Amino acid sequence: MTPVLEVNSMSKTFGEQVVLNQVSLKVEAGEIRALVGQNGCGKSTLIKILSGFHVPDEGGSASVDGEPLHLGVTGSGVARGLRFVHQDLGLVGSLSTVENIALSKGYNVNRLGMIRWQHETHLAQQSLSELGYDIDVRAPVSSLTISERTAVAIARAVAETSSKPRVLILDEPTANLSAVEAQKLFALIRSIAKSGMAVIFVSHHFDEVFGLADSVSVLRDGNLVATVALADLDEKRLISLVVGRDLDERALSNGPEVERDLVLDVTDLQGPRVRSVTLKVHAGEIVGVAGITGSGREAIAGLLFGAGDRSGIVAVGGTTLPPGRPDISMSCGVGLVPAERQTNAGFAAFTLTENITVTNPQRNVRRGILRKRQEAADVKVWLDKLDVRPPAPTVPLQNLSGGNQQKVILARWLREDPKVLLLDEPTQGVDVGAKADIHSLIEQVAEQGKAVLVCSSDHEELVRLCHRVLILRDGVVSAVLQAPHFNSDEITALTIGTGSSNGMPRTSNM
Amino acid sequence: MTTQNSVSSPTDANKARRRLNFGFDRFSGLYVFALLVIVFALWIPNLFLSVNTARSTLAQEAITAIIALGLLIPIAAGVFDLSVAGSVSVGAAVALWFQTNGFPWPLGVIGALVVGVLIGALNGVVIVNLKVDSFIATLGMSSILVAMSYWATDGKQVVAGIQPGFIAFGQFKVLTFPLSFFYMLILAAILYFILEYRPAGRRLYAVGGNPIATRLAGVRTGRVIRGSLISSAVIASFAGTLLAAQLGNATPDMGAPYLLPAFSAVFLGATQIRPGRVNVLGTLVAILLLATGVKGLQLLGAPTYIPYLFNGLALIVAVALAVRPTRKTKG
Numbered sequence: 001m002t003p004v005l006e007v008n009s010m011s012k013t014f015g016e017q018v019v020l021n022q023v024s025l026k027v028e029a030g031e032i033r034a035l036v037g038q039n040g041c042g043k044s045t046l047i048k049i050l051s052g053f054h055v056p057d058e059g060g061s062a063s064v065d066g067e068p069l070h071l072g073v074t075g076s077g078v079a080r081g082l083r084f085v086h087q088d089l090g091l092v093g094s095l096s097t098v099e100n101i102a103l104s105k106g107y108n109v110n111r112l113g114m115i116r117w118q119h120e121t122h123l124a125q126q127s128l129s130e131l132g133y134d135i136d137v138r139a140p141v142s143s144l145t146i147s148e149r150t151a152v153a154i155a156r157a158v159a160e161t162s163s164k165p166r167v168l169i170l171d172e173p174t175a176n177l178s179a180v181e182a183q184k185l186f187a188l189i190r191s192i193a194k195s196g197m198a199v200i201f202v203s204h205h206f207d208e209v210f211g212l213a214d215s216v217s218v219l220r221d222g223n224l225v226a227t228v229a230l231a232d233l234d235e236k237r238l239i240s241l242v243v244g245r246d247l248d249e250r251a252l253s254n255g256p257e258v259e260r261d262l263v264l265d266v267t268d269l270q271g272p273r274v275r276s277v278t279l280k281v282h283a284g285e286i287v288g289v290a291g292i293t294g295s296g297r298e299a300i301a302g303l304l305f306g307a308g309d310r311s312g313i314v315a316v317g318g319t320t321l322p323p324g325r326p327d328i329s330m331s332c333g334v335g336l337v338p339a340e341r342q343t344n345a346g347f348a349a350f351t352l353t354e355n356i357t358v359t360n361p362q363r364n365v366r367r368g369i370l371r372k373r374q375e376a377a378d379v380k381v382w383l384d385k386l387d388v389r390p391p392a393p394t395v396p397l398q399n400l401s402g403g404n405q406q407k408v409i410l411a412r413w414l415r416e417d418p419k420v421l422l423l424d425e426p427t428q429g430v431d432v433g434a435k436a437d438i439h440s441l442i443e444q445v446a447e448q449g450k451a452v453l454v455c456s457s458d459h460e461e462l463v464r465l466c467h468r469v470l471i472l473r474d475g476v477v478s479a480v481l482q483a484p485h486f487n488s489d490e491i492t493a494l495t496i497g498t499g500s501s502n503g504m505p506r507t508s509n510m
Numbered sequence: 511m512t513t514q515n516s517v518s519s520p521t522d523a524n525k526a527r528r529r530l531n532f533g534f535d536r537f538s539g540l541y542v543f544a545l546l547v548i549v550f551a552l553w554i555p556n557l558f559l560s561v562n563t564a565r566s567t568l569a570q571e572a573i574t575a576i577i578a579l580g581l582l583i584p585i586a587a588g589v590f591d592l593s594v595a596g597s598v599s600v601g602a603a604v605a606l607w608f609q610t611n612g613f614p615w616p617l618g619v620i621g622a623l624v625v626g627v628l629i630g631a632l633n634g635v636v637i638v639n640l641k642v643d644s645f646i647a648t649l650g651m652s653s654i655l656v657a658m659s660y661w662a663t664d665g666k667q668v669v670a671g672i673q674p675g676f677i678a679f680g681q682f683k684v685l686t687f688p689l690s691f692f693y694m695l696i697l698a699a700i701l702y703f704i705l706e707y708r709p710a711g712r713r714l715y716a717v718g719g720n721p722i723a724t725r726l727a728g729v730r731t732g733r734v735i736r737g738s739l740i741s742s743a744v745i746a747s748f749a750g751t752l753l754a755a756q757l758g759n760a761t762p763d764m765g766a767p768y769l770l771p772a773f774s775a776v777f778l779g780a781t782q783i784r785p786g787r788v789n790v791l792g793t794l795v796a797i798l799l800l801a802t803g804v805k806g807l808q809l810l811g812a813p814t815y816i817p818y819l820f821n822g823l824a825l826i827v828a829v830a831l832a833v834r835p836t837r838k839t840k841g
Contacts, residue, residue, distance in 0.1 A: 302726075305726065307725070307726060326725055326726055326727075326728050327728045327729065327730050329728070330727075330728030331728070336726055338726055343720075343722060343723075344722055344723055344726055345723050345726065345727075346720070346723060347716060347719040347720050347723060348720075349719065349786055350715070350716075350719055354712060354715070354716070357712065358712065358713075358716045358723075358724065358727045358729065359727045359728050359729075361709035361712040361713070362709050365708075365709060368708075369707045369708075370706075370707045370708060370709065370711075370712075372707075412727065
């Protein structure tokens with residue numbers, strides 16, 4: 001029997017970097033295959049090659065039902081029957097379910113060229129009820145729950161277009177779902193597999209992998225490490241496949257607590273994605289927060305700073321910060337270097353001076369006038385201190401490399417001399433040299449007695465910097481690791497494990 | 511990573527193009543202005559090169575310039591204020607309503623300014639607190655203001671009961687220039703100082719540049735936006751009182767013809783002096799340029815539609831030329 005999807009020795013290099021190395025896969029009809037691996041292992045690259053977004057290196061091939069794909073041509077995968085549901089679902093919120101489904105398959109029209117709305121509505125209704133969902137298909141998609149939206153995206157994916165759907169590829173479909181909704185989605189995926197399609201399913205949640213998939217393919221550093229039937233596997237073994245070696249089952253002790261001033265004291269923090277987080281950061285301490293995307297890691301720093309709605313108590317040096325007021329957080333001595341510099345921190349077309357002094361332009365005002373020469377000198381000091389290149393106050397931020405831009409944002413806050421520095425993905429999109437610079441800067445800042453919180457998906461970074469790392473899972477702190485008793489593999493294992501029977505002792509008193 | 515590499519190496523063709531571009535750089539408006547003056551001076555020397563021409567142009571354009579300068583403030587903060595024309599009409603109507611009801615004229619001017627503050631504050635509440643898009647919010651507000659100006663003027667031209675002091679306030683001349691021209695200069699100077707040399711100016715541009723980043727830098731963006739809308743409304747209603755004083759009357763919706771020229775001046779101005787950013791000097795250059803072109807064409811006896819055509823083409827061509835270099839650098 002020929003497999004539905006066959007991928008042969010697929011490779012992809014970006015510049016010098018090999019992100020996918022001779023990967024071969026076969027997926028049978030009716031099979032649910034999980035695709036797992038750490039961030040950057042090549043999963044997304046593989047999917048993007050199949051969808052035609054990336055052109056693979058010479059020598060790779062892929063086929064559906066024995067028919068070869070035209071690799072590197074957008075839409076060729078779809079023409080052969082591949083169907084993709086991406087993590088963001090790709091729906092248009094203001095359009096109805098009927099309209100969203102028709103976006104890819106087109107409308108039926110009558111002889112006058114008018115859309116046959118009744119027919120379309122009926123079809124949409126039918127395809128969703130086949131998936132077990134009874135929703136108003138005429139309501140805008142934005143009014144649906146996330147699981148309903150996922151169902152709409154899947155219904156759209158499996159709708160007949162010019163080609164018959166053969167392989168459904170889901171990229172982290174459960175990232176935004178609650179456990180109950182995820183179960184409903186699994187039932188749906190199983191029924192799709194049963195109808196004879198092959199399903200490939202990317203996930204970081206191992207409980208989902210075990211609960212849903214028939215087999216699993218593990219990618220590590222661009223190599224296909226193993227394809228195993230899940231019946232032959234336990235979670236511990238899977239984690240070591242993902243991470244690349246067996247884990248020490250070392251006790252994770254709390255270690256002796258050094259007597260230091262408590263600076264940042266957070267009790268029962270709640271907000272989007274964060275169910276309840278309590279944490280303390282002392283003066284001179286660097287505390288890390290790890291967790292997969294969706295665990296709340298990506299939300300914590302912003303919530304503490306007051307960027308969004310939150311509940312719980314956030315206190316700095318004994319003063320309670322009101323929610324929703326970044327300005328008050330700032331005046332109480334908190335600084336935030338947010339993730340996604342372009343959107344959340346940088347003013348691309350503005351000068352380095354304007355980027356750095358935006359928090360406090362008042363400082364260089366004398367007798368009511370902003371003294372520009374004094375301001376430039378003030379900024380120059382920080383550019384030199386952080387080794388920003390070029391150290392030119394009047395250059396627009398967009399002319400700098402990512403690493404130097406990030407240093408400018410750090411300079412903005414170091415200039416404020418905060419008591420608490422919140423860093424969200426501090427070295428995202430930063431080259432290796434600048435990354436080392438930023439790391440030593442963060443250490444210097446802590447040595448000066450500031451409390452530093454680093455939220456990062458880069459686990460090496462957390463090991464390098466942190467005295468203590470909190471593991472977030474599903475919006476709560478599931479484990480606390482104390483330096484020097486951890487390494488990045490352990491952090492990875494704790495962030496993706498199911499939280500049961502993996503032999504990992506953990507503390508949860510923080 | 512790969513994309514960064516491809517961006518950072520400008521090709522030779524790119525460099526050559528940038529060299530050609532310098533003529534349309536930050537002072538291009540002044541070059542074009544000089545060119546227009548020379549062309550018209552050679553063509554119609556008797557008509558164009560007279561003090562009267564300069565004077566009447568300045569008098570006409572001072573009001574537009576004041577409105578444009580006010581409008582520049584919310585645009586710098588990234589919000590539209592389409593209600594400035596309405597504020598002009600209401601300002602004029604309120605100033606005259608006080609006088610026809612027997613109050614001294616300075617009270618009318620103050621009343622107009624107070625109404626301006628209220629209009630701006632209301633715009634701020636709708637945009638910042640109710641989170642209505644500024645374009646829609648001020649579009650709605652401008653219609654409400656037209657209604658108000660009809661109500662305050664009773665739908666007719668108001669000419670009766672206007673006090674001589676008020677007329678003098680609008681028509682008084684210093685060194686043969688109308689007073690409104692000096693008000694415009696004073697406003698421009700103050701605004702230039704605030705935008706360039708006060709923290710408020712930095713915050714204003716920051717909000718316009720990236721509101722999320724500005725908020726996360728500890729700036730109260732809502733307050734900046736509210737302040738900008740109050741400023742534009744107050745300045746517009748002041749322009750309305752000046753207009754009423756200059757003309758010696760008020761008609762309902764008299765601000766309407768000023769809306770598009772004011773917007774054009776601000777956007778055309780954003781290509782000048784400090785390209786990519788709305789700014790005071792650029793706005794003034796834009797007004798000078800447009801006014802000179804239109805005046806010259808009028809004196810040439812061009813048909814009435816020509817000035818409109820000139821304004822529209824100038825705006826589109828100037829902005830299209832100005833966005834070219836930035837597109838290049840994005841690559």
